[in-house]
Amino acid sequence: MAGNTASTWAAPVASGALDASVGVPGSKSITNRAYVLAALSAAPTLVRKPLDSRDARLMLGALTSLGGSWEQAGENVLVQPLVPEGTEPGAVALGNAGTVARFTPALAGLGSKPVVFDGDEAIRRRPIAPLLRALRELGVDIEDDGRGAPPFTVRGHGGIGGGKVELDSSASSQFLSALLLAAPSFESGVTVRLVGGTPPSEPHIAMTLDLLRRFGASPERQGTEFHVPGAQLSCPDYTVEPDLSTAAPFVAAAAVAGGTVRIEGWPQRTTQPGDWLRSLMTELGQGAELTADGLKVTGTGEIRGATLDLHEVGELTPVVAAMLCFADGPSVISGVAHLRGHETDRLAALATELSSFGARVTDTEDGLRITPAPLHGGVFHTYDDHRLVMAAAVLGLRVPGVEVENPGTVGKTFPGFTETWESMLG
């Protein structure tokens, strides 16, 4: 897992219109769902083309701590079924991976030992209490210090009853995905009734249902009620799609620098939120053509200002915000209050950083107001957030002197990002 270990990275300026083909690594969200479902399966699963990054390794590490095992097979990973063993205490390292923090506690509830969950400072501030509450109601024994956040300990009693539960998943769709992914292994499956506001990131919920079906489960959804019966899972061979959210800065690059960028292997059909970038490009006045080989994005050099509700595609916000700093007029982004509980408070970070380069950017209760203005160089602080490194790279395409702090943090989802970015620019 190579990566940029320098303390800063000088984001390169595009010297002219782009003409590049880019391959991006596997989807974090699909990889980590496939690993969880593979571990819960009755037989081994060959996960093809998975992501290899900090978050993916944390997930494999978590499964190992919970009694799973896996082996690298070329660019693929063979995952063995989980065999929860023993009563000796264990530990799961969360890093700052939302998918690991939310998807694995239920798996510890299936075992018979106490497992401590903890990670980076940042994960201790990210929301998880509604999920822990729901798991307790389903029969999982969880001890915490009363804050409803890591560190916490799951004391497995050899299985989870499951059944009906209410869940407020408005702070993160991952709470709902966590219950649904583990539910086939609950004695009575699960019926989740959503309460509170609409969960963000709807495509990630659809992705959870899709992967459950691919592994042989039969999830059902009626509006805000979800049902997953207990089931024996199996999927001998599963191929991970390229990560379309990781592709976002490369798509944005065509719009910002002009020219053509082709993203290899863009799926014809997908549940990934990044697929929305195709319609965004059209809305912003760019060309986006899905071919048999991938997505061809043709930039016009002129970006239209836009009013965008990003509730369903929140993880794209940093890159979209950076791109809109080059628009021909003001833009408003809304529907993403939950980004304050992501890797960092992304709304505050984007307002501070983009403003420090000269753009007029303010954070609202649930989004950003962006008024383009002449930009200048400076240090882009990245708050240990991979997507802020990607946003900074987009800004640097047309602004000389953008120094990106701690570029290696992009290794959460794309360890080779800066190298791929530089080769796109030729």
Ligand SMILES: O=C(O)C1=C[C@@H](OP(=O)(O)O)[C@@H](O)[C@H](O)C1
């Ligand atoms: O389920 C997933 O894989 C994800 C869901 C989303 O989380 P939120 O619903 O918390 O935004 C997304 O932002 C995150 O990057 C990945």
Ligand SMILES: C=C(OP(=O)(O)O)C(=O)O
């Ligand atoms: C919110 C994100 O990550 P996580 O999986 O840690 O929630 C993200 O990748 O933008």
